[in-house]
Amino acid sequence: MSARDQILARLRAAPSGSPATVPDVSGWYQRQRRDEDRAQRIERLRQGLLAWRAEVHAVTSGNWTQVLLELIAAKGLRQLLIGHDTPHGEALAASAPASLEIVRYDQAVEEWKHRLFDRVDASLTLARSAIAETGSLVLWPSASEPRLMSLVPAVHIVLLDVDAIHADFHAAISAEGWTSGLPSNALLISGPSKTADIQQTLAYGAHGPRELVVLLRTAEGVEP
Amino acid sequence: MSRVIPIEPTADFKARARGVLDDPAQRQNFRGAMDYLQSKRRAQFADEDELQSLRDLGQQIRRHSLAHLPRLLEQLETRLSANGVQVHWAQTPAEANAIALAIAQRAQARRIIKGKSMVSEEIHFNRAMEDAGLEALESDMGEYIVQLAGEAPSHIIMPAIHKTKQEIAALFAREVPGASYTEDVDALIDIGRRVLRSKFAQADIGLSGVNVAVAETGTLCLVENEGNGRMCTTVPRVHIAITGIEKVVEKLEHVPPILSLLTRSATGQSVTTYVNMISGPRRPGEKDGPQEVHLILLDNGRTQAYADEQLRATLQCIRCGACMNHCPVYARVGGHAYGTTYPGPIGAIISPHLQGLESTYPLAFASTLCGACTEVCPVKIPITDLLVRLRNEAQARPDSEEATLRGSGSARRLKTSATWSVWAQVYGRLGLYKLASWFMSRGRGLSPSDQGAWTRSRTPLVPAPKRLRDLLKERQS
Numbered sequence: 001m002s003a004r005d006q007i008l009a010r011l012r013a014a015p016s017g018s019p020a021t022v023p024d025v026s027g028w029y030q031r032q033r034r035d036e037d038r039a040q041r042i043e044r045l046r047q048g049l050l051a052w053r054a055e056v057h058a059v060t061s062g063n064w065t066q067v068l069l070e071l072i073a074a075k076g077l078r079q080l081l082i083g084h085d086t087p088h089g090e091a092l093a094a095s096a097p098a099s100l101e102i103v104r105y106d107q108a109v110e111e112w113k114h115r116l117f118d119r120v121d122a123s124l125t126l127a128r129s130a131i132a133e134t135g136s137l138v139l140w141p142s143a144s145e146p147r148l149m150s151l152v153p154a155v156h157i158v159l160l161d162v163d164a165i166h167a168d169f170h171a172a173i174s175a176e177g178w179t180s181g182l183p184s185n186a187l188l189i190s191g192p193s194k195t196a197d198i199q200q201t202l203a204y205g206a207h208g209p210r211e212l213v214v215l216l217r218t219a220e221g222v223e224p
Numbered sequence: 225m226s227r228v229i230p231i232e233p234t235a236d237f238k239a240r241a242r243g244v245l246d247d248p249a250q251r252q253n254f255r256g257a258m259d260y261l262q263s264k265r266r267a268q269f270a271d272e273d274e275l276q277s278l279r280d281l282g283q284q285i286r287r288h289s290l291a292h293l294p295r296l297l298e299q300l301e302t303r304l305s306a307n308g309v310q311v312h313w314a315q316t317p318a319e320a321n322a323i324a325l326a327i328a329q330r331a332q333a334r335r336i337i338k339g340k341s342m343v344s345e346e347i348h349f350n351r352a353m354e355d356a357g358l359e360a361l362e363s364d365m366g367e368y369i370v371q372l373a374g375e376a377p378s379h380i381i382m383p384a385i386h387k388t389k390q391e392i393a394a395l396f397a398r399e400v401p402g403a404s405y406t407e408d409v410d411a412l413i414d415i416g417r418r419v420l421r422s423k424f425a426q427a428d429i430g431l432s433g434v435n436v437a438v439a440e441t442g443t444l445c446l447v448e449n450e451g452n453g454r455m456c457t458t459v460p461r462v463h464i465a466i467t468g469i470e471k472v473v474e475k476l477e478h479v480p481p482i483l484s485l486l487t488r489s490a491t492g493q494s495v496t497t498y499v500n501m502i503s504g505p506r507r508p509g510e511k512d513g514p515q516e517v518h519l520i521l522l523d524n525g526r527t528q529a530y531a532d533e534q535l536r537a538t539l540q541c542i543r544c545g546a547c548m549n550h551c552p553v554y555a556r557v558g559g560h561a562y563g564t565t566y567p568g569p570i571g572a573i574i575s576p577h578l579q580g581l582e583s584t585y586p587l588a589f590a591s592t593l594c595g596a597c598t599e600v601c602p603v604k605i606p607i608t609d610l611l612v613r614l615r616n617e618a619q620a621r622p623d624s625e626e627a628t629l630r631g632s633g634s635a636r637r638l639k640t641s642a643t644w645s646v647w648a649q650v651y652g653r654l655g656l657y658k659l660a661s662w663f664m665s666r667g668r669g670l671s672p673s674d675q676g677a678w679t680r681s682r683t684p685l686v687p688a689p690k691r692l693r694d695l696l697k698e699r700q701s
Contacts, residue, residue, distance in 0.1 A: 003523075004313035007469065010527040011294040017533045020291040023284040025477045028277065052497070084511075109459070109512040117425050134495035143509040147458045151451055169480035169495075179476050182441055184307075184507050185458070188499035193451035195413060196491070197366035197382060199253075199389045200260045203413040206365060207420060208451025208498075 029170040041132050042162050046216065048135020052191025053204065054212040062220040065095050068157065071213065072100060072122070079103055081116075081123035081153055083145035088126055088159055105146050116148065122155035127214075129164035131172055136188040137214065138172055147185050156209040158189075162218050237586040240561040250386060254558045257385045261549040264492025265600070282485045283604040285478045286540035289470075293530065296439040296472045297521065303442025307504035309517045317347035320522050324349065324431070324464055325356050327518055331462045333358065333428035337420075339446070339453035340364040341433030342380050342543060343466045343522055346565045346578065349431070360431070363420050363452040365413060372399045378559030380566060381490045381545040386558055420452065430456030430514065434467035435486065435542070437519070438476050443503045444519065445479055447487060447496040454500050463505070463514040469521050470530075470539035482542060485602035489544040525577035525630070532628060534613060538573050540603045545570075547597035547607060553590050562587055569597035573610045576617075581631030585618035589635075661691050 001009070036044065049056050059067045069092070072080065079101040082089030093102045103120055125145050127137040137158055141147040150156050166172040169188070173179070178186070193208030204210055244250050269275040289296060301311045314320035328336070336358055338344065350371070353360040362371040366383035370376065373395055377383030384392070389407050396415055397405040403415045432453055436445040444465050446453050457463050473482065479501075487493045506513035529535045548554040548568025559567035564575040564584060572587035588611050597607040619641070620626035622633035650660045664687040671686045678685065690698075 002313070003315045003319055007313055007315060007521075007523045007527060008294050008297065010523075011297075011469075011530055014527075014531045014536075015533055017291060017536065020287040021284050023281055023288055023478065025281065025285070025475075025481060028281050028481065031277075032274065105511060107511065113425050113459075117421060136495055136499070141513075143507075143511065146511040146513075147454075148512045151454050151458065169483075170477060173476055173480065179441055182443060182476075182501065182503040184502070184504045184510065184513055186443075186501040186503070187454075188495065189497065190495050191497050193449070194497055195365045195450045197364070197369065197384055197450075198392055198409045198412055199387075200257060200382075201389070201409040203410050205417065206413055206450035206452070207363070207417060207424075207455055 025170065026174070029168060033167055033171075036167075038162075041165050041167065042216065044132040045130050045135060045165050048132060049137075049191070049212075049214050050135075052135050052212075053194075054135075054191050054214050056214045056216060059215045059217050060220045061217060064159065064215055064217055065092050068092060068124070068215060069096060069100070071157075073097075075122075075155065077121040077155060079119065079121045080157075081105060081120045081149055083125065083149065084143070086126065086144050089124060092124060105149060109146070109148060116152055120153045122157060123149045123153040124157045124159065125149050127158045127160040127164070129166055129172055129176065130160055131166050131169050131188065133168035134188075134190060136169070136190040139187045139189060140183045141185050141187065142183065147187075150187065150189060151208045154205070154209055155211045155213065156189075156192075157213040157215065159215045159217055162216050236563060237561060237590060240563060241557040241590070244557045244561055249388065250558060251556065253386055253388060254555055257379075257382065258549055258555040261382075261491065261545075265489055265546060265549070266492075268488040268492045268494065278481060278485060279602055279604050281481050282542075282602050283540065285473060285482060286542070286603045289473050289478075290530070290536055290539055292474065293469070293472070296474055297469060299439040299474075300437055300442060300472050303439065304504075304519060305442075307442045308507075309442065309444075309504055309519055312518060312520045313523075314520055315523045317522075317524055320347045320466060320520050320524075321349060321352035323518075323520050324466070325352070325358075327462065327464060327516075328353075328356075328358055328429060331428060331516070333462065335423070335427045336360045336429045336431055337423050337427035337456050337460060338362050338364075338367070339430065339432040339456040340367055340383075340448065341431065341466060342377075342565060343433055343468055344431060345377065346524065347466075347522065349466075361420075361423055361427075363423065363456060364448075365416050365450060365452075368416055368420065369395065372396075376560065376565075378567070379545060379548065380543055380570075386560065424452075424455040424459045427456075427460045429462045429464060430458075430460040431464050431466065432456050434465050434471055434519070436479055436482055437467060437472045438479060439472055439474050441476050441503060443476065443501050445483070446500040446502070447483060447498070448500070449491075449493075449497040451498060454498055457500060457502055458513055461514055462516045462518070463502075464518045464520065465502075466520040466522060468539075469523055469526055470541075486542050486544050489546040489600065489602040525579070528629060529574070529577040535577075535610065535629075537605050538577065538610060540605050541570055541574065542603055543570070544602055546600045546602060550596040550600045552592060552594060552596065557590075562590075569607045569611070573605075573607060573614065576614055576629060576631065581614070581618050581629055582634045583631075585614065585631070585635045588614035588618060658693070661687075661693070665689060665691050665694075 084106040129138045192212045195206040312323045350360040369384040378386040396403045505517045554568040575584040617632045618635035668687045
C-alpha cells in the first residue's frame with residue numbers, strides 16, 4: 001500500500017467522534033460588521049494603511065499621473081517598472097519625463113532576473129480591491145502585472161480605486177466570488193516588508209519593498 | 225548491588241532548563257520577548273466578546289476540518305492536481321526528505337532557499353539535503369541567524385528570540401563575508417537582505433511551509449512579514465511546500481477567521497504584511513512564478529493523535545505560539561531546553577506523537593497546569609487536559625488499557641508506582657486510613673529530613689501532631 005493509502009486508511013479507521021458543528025462563518029462576520037458609509041470606509045482603510053506605515057495620497061482619475069510623477073521626482077527614483085500593456089501603466093509612461101526610465105515587464109523573469117533585482121527602483125501596479133478592516137490591498141498578479149512587481153523593487157506604488165474597498169477579508173472573498181476561480185497567486189499586502197526578528201525591534205525593508213505608496217483614486221468630480 | 229539504570233530523558237530536560245535558569249542574560253531575553261508578545265496580543269483582543277466568539281468559530285472550523293479529514297485531504301489532492309500542483313504523501317521524515325530529494329534530482333537542482341517552515345525543522349530537512357550535497361539556506365531573518373549560529377530555533381514564530389542584538393552583531397561580523405560589527409538593527413537587517421537577495425535569484429528550489437491548505441479551491445495560504453516567503457515561492461523554478469496533514473480546511477471562507485486568530489495571537493498583528501495564496505504554478509503566458517509546485521503532506525505520528533478522540537484536539541493547532549508566549553515554564557527556560565522541534569505547551573502535547581513518549585514524556589510534566597495556555601489558545605485546545613492525559617499515559621502499565629501510545633509507560637518506575645498503589649489502598653479503606661494516620665502522627669519524629677525533590681527547595685513535610693479526626697473529637701467533647 002502506498003504512503004497515501006496507509007495514511008488515509010489510518011485516518012478512516014479512527015473513531016468518528018462526536019459530530020462537529022458546521023461553522024457559520026458568514027453569520028459571524030455579519031454580526032461583527034458596523035454600519036458605515038462610503039466615506040467612513042475609505043477613511044478606515046486610509047487609517048489602516050497608515051498604521052502599516054504605507055504612504056497614502058488621495059488622487060483623482062484626472063490628476064493621478066501628475067501627482068505620481070511629482071512623487072517619483074521628489075523621491076529621486078530613476079527607473080519605474082510597469083506592467084505589460086496596462087492602461088494605467090501606459091498612461092503614466094505617456095506623460096513621464098525623459099529622466100525617468102520606464103521598464104516594462106514584457107518578458108519572462110528568467111530573461112532579465114538580474115536587472116529586475118539590481119536595476120529597478122520602483123514599480124507601479126493596480127490593486128484589485130482593498131480591505132478596510134486590516135488596511136490591506138488585494139492584488140491578483142497576472143500575465144500583464146506579474147507577481148514579482150510587488151516584491152522586488154524597493155518602492156512599490158499601488159493604484160487603488162476607492163470604489164473597490166471591502167469591509168473585511170471575508171466580504172472580499174464572497175463579493176468577488178473568489179471560489180469560482182482564483183489566480184495562480186493571490187495576495188494581500190499590508191505595508192512595506194518588515195521584520196522584528198532581532199530583539200523585537202521593528203525594521204522595514206526586510207526582503208521586499210522598503211516603501212509602499214498607495215494612491216487612492218476617485219473619479220474626477222466625485223466627492224471621495 | 226547492581227541495578228539497571230533507566231534511560232532518564234528527564235535528566236536532559238532538567239539539565240538544559242537549569243542551564244538557562246542560571247544564565248541571567250538569556251532569562252532577560254525570554255522575559256522581555258514574552259512580555260512584548262503578550263502585550264501585543266492583548267492589544268489586539270480589546271473586545272472580549274469578539275475574542276471569545278472568534279475562538280469558538282476557530283474551534284468549530286478546526287474541529288470540522290478534523291471530523292472530515294480523510295475526505296478533505298482527498299479533495300485537496302484532487303483540486304491541487306487540477307491546478308497543476310503535484311501532491312506527495314510521506315509517513316515519516318525520511319520519506320518526506322526522500323521525496324524532496326527526488327524532486328531536486330529530477331530538476332537537477334543544487335541550491336535550495338527556504339522560507340520559514342517548522343515541518344522542515346521537524347524532518348531535519350537541512351541536514352538531509354546537505355548530506356546529499358545540496359545547499360539548503362534559511363531566508364527568514366530569524367532562521368538565517370539561527371542557521372548561521374549552527375543552532376535550532378527556540379520559538380516557532382520568532383526563531384532567534386534567545387539572541388541579543390550584540391550576539392547577532394558579533395555573529396554577522398564573524399560569519400558574513402564583508403560585514404563589519406554593528407549593533408544597529410536596521411544595518412543588521414540590511415546585511416541579511418543583501419546576502420539573501422542574491423541567493424533568491426540563484427536558487428533552483430524554494431521550500432516553504434503552509435499555514436492553511438484549502439480543500440475546495442486547492443490553495444496554499446502562507447502568512448509572513450518579511451517577503452522572503454514570497455521570494456521562495458515565486459523566484460526559483462521549483463516550489464516545494466511541506467505541511468502536516470492536519471493543516472487543511474474545507475472552504476476558502478474558513479481562511480479569514482483562522483488567519484485573523486493566527487496573526488493576532490502570534491504577534492499581535494491584525495494581519496501580516498503578506499498573505500500569499502498559491503493555487504498553482506506559473507500558467508501559460510505568465511512571466512514569473514515557479515514552473516513546478518509540489519506539496520508534501522506529512523503524517524509523522526499525527527495519525528496516532530487522530531486515532532484517539534481526546535488527543536485528536538492536538539491537531540486543531542494552527543501554530544501561533546500563544547501558548548508558549550504565555551507559559552510560565554517556557555518564559556523561564558526558553559525553547560532549547562525542551563529539546564524538541566516544537567517547544568512550550570504545544571510541544572509537550574504534539575511531540576509524543578512525533579517522537580514517541582519515551583523521549584518526550586518529561587515535557588508533559590514541565591507544566592504547573594496553571595491553564596494560561598488553554599485560556600489563550602485561539603482554537604480552544606484543552607491543553608492542560610491533554611497534559612494530564614499524557615502524564616497518565618507515561619505512567620500507565622505498558623500492557624494495560626490506559627497505555628495507548630508509542631512509549632506509554634515510559635515514566636513508570638517501580639518505586640513510584642508501588643508508593644502510589646499503597647497510597648491508593650490506604651486512602652480507599654477507612655480502617656486502614658485511621659490506622660495509618662494514627663501511626664503517622666505518633667511517628668512524626670521519624671520523618672526524613674531529605675525528601676528528594678521536595679526538600680531541594682522546601683522544608684520537609686512532617687505529619688501534624690494530631691489528626692484532623694482527633695482535633696474534631698476534642699472540640700465536640
